[in-house]
Amino acid sequence: MIFRLFALPLGLYLQLFSVSLVHAQPDFVGSETCIACHKDQAEAWRGSHHDLAWTEPSADTILGDFENTEFTHQGVTSKFSKDGDSFIIETEGPDGEMTKFPVKAVLGVAPLQQYAVETEPGRLQSFDIPWDVPQQEWFHMYPDQNLPAGDGYHWTGPYKTWNARCAECHATDYQRNYDAATRQYSSTQSEIGVGCEACHGPGSSHVDWANDVPIRERVHGLSDKGLMVDYAAGDAETEIQQCASCHARREPLLGGSPVAGTPFHDAYRLSTLRAPLYEPDGQILDEVYVYGSFLQSKMYDRGVTCSNCHDVHAANRVAEGNAVCTQCHSPAANPDFKTLKAVDYDTPEHHFHAQDSEGAQCKNCHMIERTYMGVDGRRDHSFRVPRPDLTVKTDAPNACNDCHTDQSPQWAARQLDKQFPNSKYRGTHFSETFHAVQQGTPDQGRALADIALYEGLPAIVRASALEMILPYATPELATDLQGLLTHEDALIRAHAVAVQRSASSTTMVQNLVPMLDDARRAVRIAAARELLSAPIARLPSAMDKALKSAMAEWQSSLLVKADFPETQLVLAGIGLTTRNYASARSAFAEAVELDPQLVQAWVMMVRIDAALEGPEKVRETLRSALELNPSDPNLRALQAQLDAN
Structure with missing residues (x-):
């Protein structure tokens, strides 16, 4: 059979088949309630990038110059002024006419500050001309683009809608609430800015615990202190996935902020290492944030967490310069990580540059920087060894030539050969196959399958190989990769599903029906997607129920993104x-x-x-x-x- 729920009109989807994603849970109480007891954490958080991720417009929060200033881009002159207590942007509106828009939201604090305006009731659009905080000037984030009103990528278009694309990670308990029938938003949040409950979950039960009030039913497995997420338990994956819910390039599966503690693959579909998001070797290319890079790293594999390097409340690093790295990578090592070598890396014998020079900074060799949003430099968190030899083979950049722009990759490779002879970091690399795929080289199926099956590679690399293998997939490869459907990593399971479309119809159904009961929503949806047109005449009752449930989850994940x-x-x-x-x-x-x-x-x-x-x-x-x-x-x-x- 073909699952007929998808044949219904869009309006009926919303009324009849949306999966309820709201469960009984504690109530949100606001960060001010938390501050009374948690003064040290509050002091660190106050004024942080999390606290100021979204603020109300006022003379205290707006850093841009609204004293009748102007900025011209592609023939359009935008004006920034004040009208009483309101901050006004006059610019080309959605109809192409010059229009005055009051600033409705202040977005961020450094190195740039962006502003959002309301182009129609409830719809906030992020304006493409932000304020460069260090340089104290207006600039355009996309200076080479000439996008007229009506273009999807114009600042009033759907790809710049704050409600849909950004607000979820700048607010606490954000819900998009898009009405597909009217194309209008009635978005809500408990708190603008990333408050305490964005990461710790709604706090009413914790407040009850603090006040010796009996904690009500623990529907989400509340801790003894009434918290939905117990970071004190020391589970690295819980912390990392909570940070990843915003610090990742991903497709949302829900209609707003997932409640804290929601497993990542229940709320999102992570982007793989595909072009044009990543370089062939997995280095950052487009704006992919951090999670996809970090998953590639040995640090992630060894149990390092975000809070080992970052103060999660102040949202900055725990130390400056190389001290962030030498808290572990030093002659003293770190007893929390048993595989660490006790070696002095902060020395010219290792980095072979003058001490305290730019070349001696760990981050400049192991965390390349790329600039996004015009002025915002971001570091690659895969912590990789520079491989100029791969630049020669795949055109992927390398850290050496980031600085030595007057030299060739061949020169850089020779320097590393001299400094580190017989290095183990010279062998074949998955990027050679990924590059061949990007170049359209035929017959890459077997090589991609070998990457997907190799347990020594990070899960995101293996999942990327599974995604790339689809044009090359055969029944034989589907059989070879069938075992990955039960892999412990949900990212691998989710991407192993589509490979089974190359199996016979009977085999595909047999292999994928069990995936409808997978522990993670992203995997269940992947299975439902592949089974949509499967020739299924009849299923046992339990399997039919699982199919309908997974299909409904897929529907819901699409309908909450009907504005995309x-x-x-x-x-x-x-x-x-x-x-x-x-x-x-x-x-x-x-x-x-x-x-x-x-x-x-x-x-x-x-x-x-x-x-x-x-x-x-x-x-x-x-x-x-x-x-x-x-x-x-x-x-x-x-x-x-x-x-x-």
Whole structure:
């Protein structure tokens, strides 16, 4: 059978089939309640990047110059001024007309501060001209882009909507609350900014404990102190996954902030090491934040946590310069990490640069820096050994040539050979296969399978190989990789699922039906996605219930992201798969309503119209598409074909 829930109109999805993600839990009480007892933590947190992630506009919070200043970009002059207590941005609005917008939200504090305005009731858009705090000037985050009003990537477009893309990680208990029928938001949060309960969970039961009030039913397994997350227990993975809920490039599966302690793979689908997000060797390329890098590191493998290097309340490093690293990597080592070598690394014998120079800084060799949002430098957290030899093979950058820009990678490789002869860090590397895949080299299936099966590699590398293998997959490879469906790591399990589409239909169903009961939502959804069009005549009752439940979870994960144009493309694909062409066309139409430059959606609408409606409807659709994308070659080719007939 084909699962028919997806054949229903979008409005009925929302009413009938959304999975309830809200469970009984303690109440949010606000950070001010916590401060009364936790004064030291509060003092560290107050004024931190977490505290100031989102603030109300005021003379105390706004750092930008609103004294009738101007900034011109691509012929549009934006003006920054005050009107009484309001801070005003006058700029090109969603209709292309110059409009005055009061600042509604202040976003961040350094090295840049961005501002959000309300373009319609409830909808906040993050403005592309932020304030450079160190340089004390306005700048445009995308100086080379010329995006007119109506473009999906214009600051008023869906990819810059604060409610959808950003707010979840700048607030506590944020819920997007998007109404797909009206395209309006009624977003809520318990607290703007990343407060205590963003990481520790709602605190009412903990307050009861502190006041000797009996703790009510522990529906989420509350600790003895009434906390939903017990960091004192010392579980590294709990801490890391909590930080990762924001410090990761990922696709959300829920409609807002997951309650603290929610396992990462219950709330998100992590982006793998694919282009253009990462370099072939896994170094950061696009803005991927930290988690995907850290998962590649030996430090993660050895049990290092975020709080070993960062003060989680002050949101800064626990020490300055090399002292962050030498708290462990030193002659004294660190007894908490038994595999550490007791070696002095902060010496010219190791880094072979002048002491205290830029070249002697651990981070400059082992944590390359890339700049995002125009001025925000971020460090790669994979803590890798520089490999200029791989630059020669894969074009991935290396830390040596980041500084020695006047030298070649071959020169850098020779220097390392001299300094570290017979190094174990010279062998073959997964990046050579990933680079070959990116170059379109045929017959990479076996090499990718070997990477996926190799237990010595990080799980994110193996999951990335599983994702890349799909164009090369065969029934034989599906059989070879079948064992990864039960791997202990949810990221590997989730990406092993799709490989089974290359098995016979019977084998695929047999292998994937058990995945519908997996412990992690991301895996269950992956299985539901693959089973959507499976030729299933009948399932035993328990399996049928599991299938319906996983399908409903998938539906819910899509419907809470109905404001994402890319989600509409997925819904359209589901309509095509289930042969519900009216539903598919409706989703394609919603996609171009949100982002008129999604030419692939226009093309599919034309094809559906040609099959179902006839030439007049095709001409109407093409006319609308070309009005918004007049120079697109694909649309012009379709127009030429229509004219020829």
